[in-house]
Amino acid sequence: MPHKLLLVDDEPFNLELMSELLQDAGYETQLAENGETAWDILQRDGEQFSTILLDKMMPGMSGFDVLKKIKAEPRLEFLPVIMQTAMGAASSVQEGLAAGAFYYLTKPFSRDMLLAIVGAAVGHWDRYAHFRELANLHVDALRHLQTARFRCRTHREAQAITALLAKTSRQPERVATGLFELLVNAIEHGNLGISYEEKSQLIAAGTWEKELENRLQAPEYSDRQVALEFDHQGHQLQFTIEDMGDGFDWAYYQNAEPASLMTCHGRGILIARKLSFDSLRYEGKGNRVIAVVNQT
Structure with missing residues (x-):
């Protein structure tokens, strides 16, 4: 089965573009246009996903708020989260990494960079899932x-x-x-x-x-x-x-x-x-x- 990714961004164009690139690379995607919808999906179906691409700056529940909820939930805490942001400041990156983000993508990013980082995150999740199975x-x-x-x-x-x-x-x-x-x-x-x-x-x-x-x-x-x-x-x-x-x-x-x-x-x-x-x-x-x- 293909890996399933959750894409979260309040810009529909960004969602469609990322989804198209990732689907062409063999991934299955589900889209959410805000943090509230993303968290509802994760609470209901979080175990289905291998990685989340999460926009940091969104109205209402921000991406950083969603990240903190994910890392506080035992079912989801090891799920790799790739944060997307237009802010490249070290303090912004530090905040996300300290909260448990797997990686930061600074917009705009290239197709090759997107696929490389998603591949690394999915590989990380595969290893975790494999060890979890063995541990049982x-x-x-x-x-x-x-x-x-x-x-x-x-x-x-x-x-x-x-x-x-x-x-x-x-x-x-x-x-x-x-x-x-x-x-x-x-x-x-x-x-x-x-x-x-x-x-x-x-x-x-x-x-x-x-x-x-x-x-x-x-x-x-x-x-x-x-x-x-x-x-x-x-x-x-x-x-x-x-x-x-x-x-x-x-x-x-x-x-x-x-x-x-x-x-x-x-x-x-x-x-x-x-x-x-x-x-x-x-x-x-x-x-x-x-x-x-x-x-x-």
Whole structure:
């Protein structure tokens, strides 16, 4: 089945244009011309959607008001929301990201930018839905796991480890979303030495998957693994992830202005910190990160 998107904008022309572009790309869309209508739809059918494109400035219930309602509703809080705004000010972007927006699109935006960001959001939702399904399996014994060590090289291995360890938490899909992002960062940007700029260029050229596979098979990277240690102490779950790369300027990515994080990738740290973990701490040169979940 195609992914279903909810488009919310008080300008009918904008709605029709976005709907046409997204339907041509294979998405199913539903339209709402104001915040009140959008919230009614979400309350009734929110689980049907994979992503929301939400205009920030609307009369009555604004897009920001709708975003806050979504993030306060447990059924919907992980639904990716792409905010649209004509205001590119850092303070406006900061407000939306702090409230849980997945991304900001500044009008006017291109077709390619729209499709790239929607694709990233839908991919994020697919991973969340997959981990949610796995978490429903009855593996109660994992709630009693105290310590464990794992090693992985590939996305597939990282996904398997994530699905397993997420079941140690009372909110497995919450933990899974951030843990997988951190493991992917460790594999791609740590062990394989792919910079955020290189990944942008490879995605744009359509050669990202091929380059990832080539590096995994290259002799200089073949012995590199990501180590993950799990520790359950009292009411806390601690995940320590360490790669074999050269590290990075982790302070920049934790503290940078939100406007500088506006790419369709490179948001793993932001997602992990905002949505998944109660604390996130990088150490040393940046190839070691400690993520903590409170179980109280």
